[in-house]
Amino acid sequence: MMMMPLLLLLGTALLATGAAAESSCSSSELEDDGCCPGYTPSNDVPPCPAGYSASTSTSINNWVEVYSCTCTPSSMSVSFDWSEASASTTMPIGLVSVALGLMIALFGYKLWKYTMFILGFLFGAAVGVGAAAASGTTTIAGLIVPGFVGGVFGGLLFLGCYMMVIFCTGCAFGMTAFYATVIALVVSSSSPTSVLEHTNADTLQTLYVLDLMFGVFCGLVFIKLQKICIMLGTSYVGASMFWAGCFQGFAQQAPSSTQVALVLISWVGAFCVQWFKTSKGVEIDEKTGAVTYVVVNQQPVLPVQAASIYAPPKGQQPYAAVGHQTAY
Numbered sequence: 001m002m003m004m005p006l007l008l009l010l011g012t013a014l015l016a017t018g019a020a021a022e023s024s025c026s027s028s029e030l031e032d033d034g035c036c037p038g039y040t041p042s043n044d045v046p047p048c049p050a051g052y053s054a055s056t057s058t059s060i061n062n063w064v065e066v067y068s069c070t071c072t073p074s075s076m077s078v079s080f081d082w083s084e085a086s087a088s089t090t091m092p093i094g095l096v097s098v099a100l101g102l103m104i105a106l107f108g109y110k111l112w113k114y115t116m117f118i119l120g121f122l123f124g125a126a127v128g129v130g131a132a133a134a135s136g137t138t139t140i141a142g143l144i145v146p147g148f149v150g151g152v153f154g155g156l157l158f159l160g161c162y163m164m165v166i167f168c169t170g171c172a173f174g175m176t177a178f179y180a181t182v183i184a185l186v187v188s189s190s191s192p193t194s195v196l197e198h199t200n201a202d203t204l205q206t207l208y209v210l211d212l213m214f215g216v217f218c219g220l221v222f223i224k225l226q227k228i229c230i231m232l233g234t235s236y237v238g239a240s241m242f243w244a245g246c247f248q249g250f251a252q253q254a255p256s257s258t259q260v261a262l263v264l265i266s267w268v269g270a271f272c273v274q275w276f277k278t279s280k281g282v283e284i285d286e287k288t289g290a291v292t293y294v295v296v297n298q299q300p301v302l303p304v305q306a307a308s309i310y311a312p313p314k315g316q317q318p319y320a321a322v323g324h325q326t327a328y
Contacts, residue, residue, distance in 0.1 A: 025049050035069035047071070049136045094249015101242030105270035108234020109227070109279045112291050115234055116165070117155040124154020162289040166226060167219040169233065174218025178211045226286050231279065235270035239263045 025036035025046065039045045041058065048054040048071035055070040100118060108115045128150025129143050137143060158165050222229045243262050247253045283292045 030069075030071065033066070033068045034071060035067055039069065040067060052136070090249045090252055094245040097241045097245030097249055101238045101240070101245060103238070104234050105238025105242060105266065106273050107278050108238055109231050109274050109284070110282050110291075112230065112234075112284055112289065113159070116158045116162075116289065119237065120155035120158025120165075121151035122154075124157070125151035127154070159289075163223065163287065166222050166229075170219035170222030170229070171215040173222070175211050175215035177218070178214040182207060182211075223286070226284065227279070228275075230284070231271055231274045235274055236263075236267045239266035239270055242266065 025048075029037060030049075031037055035047045035056070036045055036049065039047045041056070046054070047056050047069045052071040055072075057068050059066050059068070103111065104115050104118065125147040128146035128148075131150075132143050132146040137146075240263050243259050243266065244255075247255065247259050253259075281294045283294055284290070285292070
């Protein structure tokens with residue numbers, strides 16, 4: 001399962017930052033030979049812009065070496081050497097991730113509208129930054145605008161299409177869980193890629209249909225059981241964001257099994273906090289997502305007169321009259 005949207009945004013931004021430090025060549029600056037300016041096989045100048053895969057060749061023309069490059073856009077993947085990340089870049093993002101992670105993990109249900117916008121913003125920003133980086137943009141300034149625009153659009157989309165977001169989230173969870181279960185139980189010795197390559201077409205088609213059906217089922221479950229699903233989801237996302245901020249933001253380490261274990265433990269704890277504490281007195285409209293805070297009005301304590309206690313003879317139980325005078 002995906003760790004969290006902010007980790008994707010963090011990794012993509014750091015990829016672009018590292019690429020910008022390595023080379024300032026963009027797709028519009030390629031020379032006639034298809035290579036970045038100054039490229040030769042003997043120096044450190046990359047042959048192609050960041051986000052492009054390079055195919056180079058060398059030929060002899062009139063006793064002169066001629067270099068040529070073929071640069072094709074490569075798919076973006078969040079793979080970064082976290083140990084080489086700059087603290088000035090990771091620390092601010094880590095602080096934001098830790099703060100938002102705590103808020104979402106512990107108060108995700110109570111502050112549901114804010115949580116939805118934040119998650120939508122992170123999702124849209126990650127898409128915007130990834131698209132800009134894939135198109136050859138290697139400067140932070142060139143990533144801020146598409147990231148911000150994509151974030152605002154994603155946040156408003158999550159708020160405006162509430163039922164669709166809940167249903168699609170359930171579908172994504174169900175399809176991912178089904179696929180992971182099939183891999184673990186049926187072909188645990190094979191990688192997901194090899195499963196797709198070596199499974200016959202009929203079986204693969206059946207698995208796709210079952211995967212889709214289970215996804216639709218989970219989407220309907222998410223709509224029906226919104227309260228528990230929202231708390232499960234927000235506590236997990238918040239825990240993931242918190243530990244991503246600690247490990248990738250502060251410690252500048254790659255994701256590890258220790259981080260995964262801490263996320264799972266924190267997930268359970270944050271869910272208990274929401275279920276038993278922070279969700280009390282909060283109601284979410286199942287159709288619009290509107291949050292209502294229910295205030296429990298306690299009945300005022302009315303003043304009463306002192307009770308008189310009659311002391312019966314020895315061996316009998318005492319009798320107390322509270323709230324009024326009693327005469328015997």
